[in-house]
Amino acid sequence: MQEKGLLIVLSGPSGVGKGTVRKELFSQPDTAFEYSVSATTRLPREGERNGVDYFFKTREEFEGMIREDQLLEYAEFVGNYYGTPVEYVRETLDAGKDVFLEIEVQGASQVRKKFPEGLFIFLAPPSLSELESRIVTRGTETEDIIRGRMKAAREELEMMELYDYVVENDQVERAAARVKSIVVAEHCRRERVQHRYKKMLEVE
Numbered sequence: 001m002q003e004k005g006l007l008i009v010l011s012g013p014s015g016v017g018k019g020t021v022r023k024e025l026f027s028q029p030d031t032a033f034e035y036s037v038s039a040t041t042r043l044p045r046e047g048e049r050n051g052v053d054y055f056f057k058t059r060e061e062f063e064g065m066i067r068e069d070q071l072l073e074y075a076e077f078v079g080n081y082y083g084t085p086v087e088y089v090r091e092t093l094d095a096g097k098d099v100f101l102e103i104e105v106q107g108a109s110q111v112r113k114k115f116p117e118g119l120f121i122f123l124a125p126p127s128l129s130e131l132e133s134r135i136v137t138r139g140t141e142t143e144d145i146i147r148g149r150m151k152a153a154r155e156e157l158e159m160m161e162l163y164d165y166v167v168e169n170d171q172v173e174r175a176a177a178r179v180k181s182i183v184v185a186e187h188c189r190r191e192r193v194q195h196r197y198k199k200m201l202e203v204e
């Protein structure tokens, strides 16, 4: 039987650098995870593409996806819906490939309930002032939204102890390397747990 892939969840407050660290990971040729594109009701930012960065939906369309049980998890975050289409995740895991979700904290705790065997990594900022400066410097949000996201960040940071690992995003390449090492270590741990070597000992 095909062994299932690993569900990797990278979460953390808005502006900490989840997207940047994810892009760094996916730019490396030996990265073997599949990225799950989320659905959102947020409007596209300049340069964002439908089906690549997000599946951009109206509120009506998104609520239809909720009703039809098409989402593994979803959350309303500072005025917009965000959610993970379930079909892609299930099919990819069933094909034995690792799936990478980059989502906020409420959604991650829903995934934890449905996939307790997932790998949950919290990306933390060096400080709150650095976090704010990153969101401000990105220049994609209004002052009101930034205030909302910073308010949410304080609550989200308190959730970090529920994660399997915390990685500080002090420097992008270093944070990406830490995430990758955690995934490699998790695979080694699972191979032991799955008793893959038992068979080898029985035969020899």
Ligand SMILES: Nc1ncnc2c1ncn2[C@@H]1O[C@H](COP(=O)(O)OP(=O)(O)OP(=O)(O)O)[C@@H](O)[C@H]1O
Pocket: 012, 013, 014, 015, 016, 017, 018, 019, 020, 021, 134, 135, 137, 138, 169, 170, 171, 172
């Ligand atoms: N280690 C870092 N040092 C300095 N700046 C960083 C670092 N990581 C990311 N940034 C910058 O911080 C800003 C926010 O990064 P990014 O958009 O990746 O965050 P995010 O967690 O995905 O945010 P959101 O949750 O709002 O989508 C960007 O301008 C990015 O270039």
Ligand SMILES: Nc1nc2c(ncn2[C@@H]2O[C@H](COP(=O)(O)O)[C@@H](O)[C@H]2O)c(=O)[nH]1
Pocket: 012, 013, 014, 018, 038, 039, 042, 073, 074, 075, 077, 082, 083, 084, 102, 103, 104, 105, 106, 107, 108
């Ligand atoms: N619960 C979910 N959160 C998600 C998903 N996709 C992205 N996100 C998170 O939302 C915030 C805001 O994103 P932005 O692109 O508007 O800056 C951020 O923390 C994302 O990680 C999802 O499918 N589910």
